[in-house]
Amino acid sequence: MKSDPELISDETSEAPALESAASHGHGLRSGKFSWLAFGIGMVVLGGVAALLLNQPYYLSLGAVGLLFAALASAWNIIGGYGGQFSLAHAVFFAVGGYSVALTQVNWKWAPWPGLLLGIVLSTILAALLAWPLFRLRGPFFAIGTLALSVVVLALVTWMPWTGAALGLQIPFNEQPITSRPAWAFIFLGFLAVCVAVSLVVSRGRLGFYLVAVRDDQEAASAAGASALWVKTLGFAISAGLTGLGGGLYVMYLGFLDPPTFLDAVQIGAFIPLCALIGGLGTIVGPIIGGLVLPTLQTYMRGAFSNLPAGVSEAILGLVLILVALFFRAGIWGWLTSLVRRVMSRRAKSDERANI
Amino acid sequence: MNAQTSESTQSEFVLECHSVGKTYGGLKAVSDVNIAARRGEILGIIGPNGAGKTTLFNIISGHVGSTTGTIVFNGADVTRKPAHTRARLGMGRTFQIVRPIRSLTVLENVMIGAFHAYPTREAAAQQALRVLERVELIDRAKSNAGDLTLAGRKRLEVARALAGNTQLLLLDEVMAGLNPSEANLAIAMIHRLSLTGVSVILIEHNLKVVNELAQNVVVLDHGAEISQGSPAEVLSDPAVITAYLGNRKVAK
Numbered sequence: 001m002k003s004d005p006e007l008i009s010d011e012t013s014e015a016p017a018l019e020s021a022a023s024h025g026h027g028l029r030s031g032k033f034s035w036l037a038f039g040i041g042m043v044v045l046g047g048v049a050a051l052l053l054n055q056p057y058y059l060s061l062g063a064v065g066l067l068f069a070a071l072a073s074a075w076n077i078i079g080g081y082g083g084q085f086s087l088a089h090a091v092f093f094a095v096g097g098y099s100v101a102l103t104q105v106n107w108k109w110a111p112w113p114g115l116l117l118g119i120v121l122s123t124i125l126a127a128l129l130a131w132p133l134f135r136l137r138g139p140f141f142a143i144g145t146l147a148l149s150v151v152v153l154a155l156v157t158w159m160p161w162t163g164a165a166l167g168l169q170i171p172f173n174e175q176p177i178t179s180r181p182a183w184a185f186i187f188l189g190f191l192a193v194c195v196a197v198s199l200v201v202s203r204g205r206l207g208f209y210l211v212a213v214r215d216d217q218e219a220a221s222a223a224g225a226s227a228l229w230v231k232t233l234g235f236a237i238s239a240g241l242t243g244l245g246g247g248l249y250v251m252y253l254g255f256l257d258p259p260t261f262l263d264a265v266q267i268g269a270f271i272p273l274c275a276l277i278g279g280l281g282t283i284v285g286p287i288i289g290g291l292v293l294p295t296l297q298t299y300m301r302g303a304f305s306n307l308p309a310g311v312s313e314a315i316l317g318l319v320l321i322l323v324a325l326f327f328r329a330g331i332w333g334w335l336t337s338l339v340r341r342v343m344s345r346r347a348k349s350d351e352r353a354n355i
Numbered sequence: 356m357n358a359q360t361s362e363s364t365q366s367e368f369v370l371e372c373h374s375v376g377k378t379y380g381g382l383k384a385v386s387d388v389n390i391a392a393r394r395g396e397i398l399g400i401i402g403p404n405g406a407g408k409t410t411l412f413n414i415i416s417g418h419v420g421s422t423t424g425t426i427v428f429n430g431a432d433v434t435r436k437p438a439h440t441r442a443r444l445g446m447g448r449t450f451q452i453v454r455p456i457r458s459l460t461v462l463e464n465v466m467i468g469a470f471h472a473y474p475t476r477e478a479a480a481q482q483a484l485r486v487l488e489r490v491e492l493i494d495r496a497k498s499n500a501g502d503l504t505l506a507g508r509k510r511l512e513v514a515r516a517l518a519g520n521t522q523l524l525l526l527d528e529v530m531a532g533l534n535p536s537e538a539n540l541a542i543a544m545i546h547r548l549s550l551t552g553v554s555v556i557l558i559e560h561n562l563k564v565v566n567e568l569a570q571n572v573v574v575l576d577h578g579a580e581i582s583q584g585s586p587a588e589v590l591s592d593p594a595v596i597t598a599y600l601g602n603r604k605v606a607k
């Protein structure tokens with residue numbers, strides 16, 4: 001067919017090119033090789049973990065990093081692709097944790113069915129909460145989820161059957177996996193699950209709909225996407241994975257108390273922060289953010305241990321604000337746009353050389 | 356019985372609006388409008404600025420709830436159905452102020468419109484490519500939607516609205532802001548789409564365009580329908596001429 005010259009007129013001006021570079025990170029561009037890249041990435045991470053086998057300190061840092069990379073990936077499904085900035089994921093994390101701990105302590109269940117129960121309960125809870133919560137849009141949704149998380153923390157701290165403020169302790173001889181190195185690989189497996197689910201979601205219809213609803217809810221509905229249904233589905237999948245993470249974390253720690261699982265900052269805001277710093281709405285971004293942020297936090301606590309309490313947190317906060325201000329697409333978004341800019345500059349100079 | 360009613364309407368009207376109205380506060384944006392679009396026709400809607408044309412589209416597509424009246428699409432009452440359901444039933448619309456999904460490519464934008472009829476990624480992409488071919492935007496399939504020119508974005512709106520096996524296409528001023536040669540290409544495109552059997556309702560300011568494309572025209576003024584008929588009839592209707600002169604928008 002003949003092409004329309006008016007339509008293919010090029011835009012050589014700077015502004016749209018920059019804008020597109022920034023928006024690239026939020027798209028769905030997972031190319032043909034994304035599964036291959038996924039496999040290679042997991043093998044590399046596994047290899048690094050294997051190299052650290054004799055370094056228990058770094059291995060445990062890595063384990064926590066992998067856990068948060070997985071949690072950030074799970075959150076990213078609704079928070080990044082869907083643009084719904086949930087601060088309630090600590091609740092789903094806790095539902096998973098309590099499912100394992102309560103069934104094990106009270107009814108002597110093995111942790112495995114408890115994990116499954118945690119996934120099911122957190123998925124159902126998210127689906128039920130979606131209906132009232134998604135009447136709120138944008139910042140109001142974030143505030144609603146924050147309020148929910150604060151209320152649940154208060155309830156759990158007060159209710160005797162959840163162990164109240166003391167929480168629950170799983171006897172050491174009932175913990176099936178106590179070897180620390182094993183946990184690095186278990187959390188790596190959990191990361192693989194979260195990334196695989198993210199890949200399937202982001203490449204399929206749901207991923208497209210999530211992005212469409214995030215960018216323009218009216219346009220999405222005109223195209224046949226039900227905003228409520230799309231968000232509910234994304235929220236429930238994300239919550240189910242987060243519940244699995246909470247269950248695993250209880251098994252890892254051997255105990256559970258409300259602040260460790262339900263703190264609005266240390267869990268509820270920290271998981272979204274990992275995704276944000278790494279790069280929202282991308283596969284790689286949350287993995288980077290999850291690996292970097294907890295490690296950085298631990299490192300800073302050590303490095304500034306001679307300073308008054310809170311200084312390291314304040315410095316970390318400052319770093320985060322700077323990143324949020326100057327690297328809006330996150331570390332991964334910044335890297336990819338850098339590569340793209342270098343490539344297009346090279347292409348342009350090639351063109352000039354040809355002339 | 357149901358089948359019978361839908362069949363009898365199937366033959367004639369793709370869309371019927373029965374005394375549709377919408378008030379915003381005290382303002383009657385649309386009041387007591389009755390229109391019916393025949394299957395396969397191009398129906399024009401004209402009227403001065405603020406006449407209620409876009410509001411009427413929003414009511415038809417389900418983006419705004421009507422205060423009064425019923426909407427019948429393909430013989431079925433869709434008045435209480437949400438916008439996404441109407442889209443899935445085969446109603447496609449464009450927005451006067453274009454709304455591309457900016458973080459997606461042109462192709463991916465059109466896939467958004469295709470997914471409800473073509474649920475897998477591959478099928479949706481195939482369908483999107485076919486539609487992009489039809490609106491002659493195939494060359495820009497891989498561009499970012501935000502990088503298109505205005506003419507390109509207007510075409511993208513049409514493509515997305517068309518992608519889900521659409522039977523009724525609602526076009527809200529798809530030619531506004533285009534230069535004359537772009538507008539001519541758009542006219543040719545709409546004409547071609549209509550020949551493939553899609554019914555079209557077209558909001559347009561440019562009376563020449565309406566005259567060229569539409570078989571029937573509805574004129575709105577201050578929310579009310581003031582004239583209806585063939586382009587020739589409507590454009591010579593004194594009520595229409597007064598409405599346009601009153602609004603200092605004279606037909607050229």
Ligand SMILES: Nc1ncnc2c1ncn2[C@@H]1O[C@H](COP(=O)(O)OP(=O)(O)OP(=O)(O)O)[C@@H](O)[C@H]1O
Nearest residue numbers: 379382384402403404405406407408409410411451
């Ligand atoms: N959401 C809204 N809230 C309040 N008033 C509205 C709203 N939407 C439209 N209106 C009013 O309803 C009237 C009809 O507006 P509408 O956009 O339907 O006109 P239009 O015929 O499409 O005009 P134009 O040719 O400028 O596109 C206007 O007076 C407008 O100000």
Ligand SMILES: [Mg+2]
Nearest residue numbers: 408409410451
């Ligand atoms: Mg309008």
